[in-house]
Amino acid sequence: MAACVAYYRAAAIGPTSPRYSTSDSSFFPFSVRGISPGIWWLFNSQYADFARAGWDVVATVNVFPRPELSLYIADPTIAKEVIGARARFPKATKVYELLATFGTNIVVTEGAEWKRQRKIAAPAFSERNNKLVWDETFRIVDEMFQDVWGDKDIVEIDHVMDLTVPITLMVIGVASFGRRMSWNEDSVAPAGHSFTFKDVLLEVSKRLILRIVFPQWVLRLGTPGMRRFARASGELTRYLEEMVQERRTSTKKEERHDLLSSLLDANEGALESDAKLTDDALLGNIFMFLVAGYETTSHTLAYAFIFLALYQEEQEKFYQSLRAAMPADRAPAYEELSSFAYSLAVFKETLRHFPPTVAIPKSSADDTVFTLTNTAGEKRSIPVPRGTYIAICTVGLHKNPRYWDDPEAFKPERFLGNYPREAFLPFSGGARGCIGRGFAETEAIAVLTAIVSKYKVEVREEARFAGETFEQRKARLFRSQYSLTPQYVLASDMLLAGAILTALVVAVARSVHRSSSVADETFKSRHVSLEG
Ligand code: HEM
Secondary structure (H helix, E strand, O other): OHHHHHHHHHOOOOOOOOOOOOOOOOOOOOEEOOOEEOOOHHHHHOOHHHHHHOOOEEEEEEOOOOOEEEEEEOOHHHHHHHHHOOOOOOEOHHHHHHHHHHOOOOOOOOHHHHHHHHHHHHHHOOHHHHHHHHHHHHHHHHHHHHHHOOOOOOEEEOOOHHHHHHHHHHHHHHHHHOOOOOOOOOOOOOOOOOOOHHHHHHHHHHOHHHHHHOOHHHHHHOOHHHHHHHHHHHHHHHHHHHHHHHHHHOOOOOOOOOHHHHHHHHHHHOOOHHHOOOHHHHHHHHHHHHHHHHHHHHHHHHHHHHHHHHOHHHHHHHHHHHHHHOOOOOOOOHHHHHHHHHHHHHHHHHHHHOOOOOEEEEEOOOOEEEEEEOOOOOEEEEEEOOOOEEEEEHHHHHOOOOOOOOOOOOOHHHHOOOOOHHHOOOOOOHHHOOOOHHHHHHHHHHHHHHHHOOOOEEEOOOHHHOOOOHHHHHHHHHOOOOOOOHHHHHHOHHHHHHOHHHHHHHHHHHHOOOEEEOOOHHHHHHHHHHHO
16 A cells, blocks of 8 residues: 555645545535545635646545545546446445435446446437427527517526526426426416426426435425425426326327437337336436436536626627528527537536536446556556545546646637547546436537527626626636535535536526626627528
């Protein structure tokens, strides 16, 4: 272990640091050098701890309740090795344990059980589903322009999440559950329900973290907000059960490409009956598509709009690309998606800065060794004992200056040409890479394209912030907070990582006082040019 000790000395975080990721009972949220990296350190430190260490791997040792070594990776070669070898480096599912509260699902399983579930779920994430996402996203945004924004020249939005949350929920509603919702839906719940489906989704998604953190009985006895959430969450399960039932008993066979329908079809078609998913696993997975799919995208889009509002020159370049690509008199077809590479570049550059999953949790199945070099060209081998917890730090990788030129800058164009793919892992990769990547990218391209081709996005000027510098404004707009209490975070920091946007969302929502779409001369000329 000598090399390992030497390596620890090189690391920014000392060997006696209690850490909180896989431990259920570490209680030290503050950053004290050599003792604790502090709460949210991965997200807060980004690449800083790696830079301080001079190496792209840093280690922590958990001392309580049991000694445990953890390695944090911002080295693309090691990340690739770990992600590419599922048997040697299985997912550290313990970290996601609490997500099993929704029913068993592909996020929380490993080995043969994961393989079985992934095989049934994978066909649902098809081209036809992506096309549904594309068409419906344009329809939803267009309806928003007409029914909510009233096709006004200037639209002010209280904060950016008010824009991205309803859009992404409505997309999930139709593309995941096959339920179209309208912006001005009346609020009369159907028989047997006290919430409409839209309200259920809004209510549950707003406080999803409660379901992860508290048992049902606590929620039912808790504050009025908790009780409302418990009711909504119970109703969502009932809605889902009804949808499953309806599809199973329906005599007229419709061609449907939503995830739920495809999942049911794939399950019915599973050749061996023991390969079929139980109803619990079916519901668990469909629920998980909501958990994994909605916040990640809505929060990334929120950050994207803030970036575009802050970096007007970048927005202008983006807009010019859209002018060239947009058809004059109709929404673009899914088949034209590749014309919107710039929209994807904006989304990717946002994900580089704010990856929803800050750390991808893995573990080492055997004793092994990692070899790495530092910027000075020194080589080092790190023994990795069996059972070591390994976190691929997306934030560290994405800000690693060895691979990214000017990593703090917002430059979507870097994703238009060659970029260091191995240092960009917002969706993880390999066999356990994000199954919803196509869904998310399709939706994000459509949202960014539809809105920025019609509206210029700006931050509202306010007298009380008149004196602030650009950097101060940026810090204000990007200030992010976490919605979990420190205790619960300590109980499972990778829950934080997995649900990082649950954490960040609140911050974005609160910190952006007013992010607005402000029509001005540019807007008018855009509008005309699009129509003409
Ligand atoms: C910006 C959008 C998204 C990002 C950045 C993202 C990121 C990720 C990452 C990093 C993982 C791997 C997690 C791990 O190994 O611990 C993952 C897995 C997963 N994602 Fe996404 N995701 C996004 C959108 C979506 C969407 C839209 C869906 C579904 C509708 C989805 C469903 C899933 C599922 C089911 C898994 C588990 C896959 C498996 O373990 O086999 N994600 N995602």
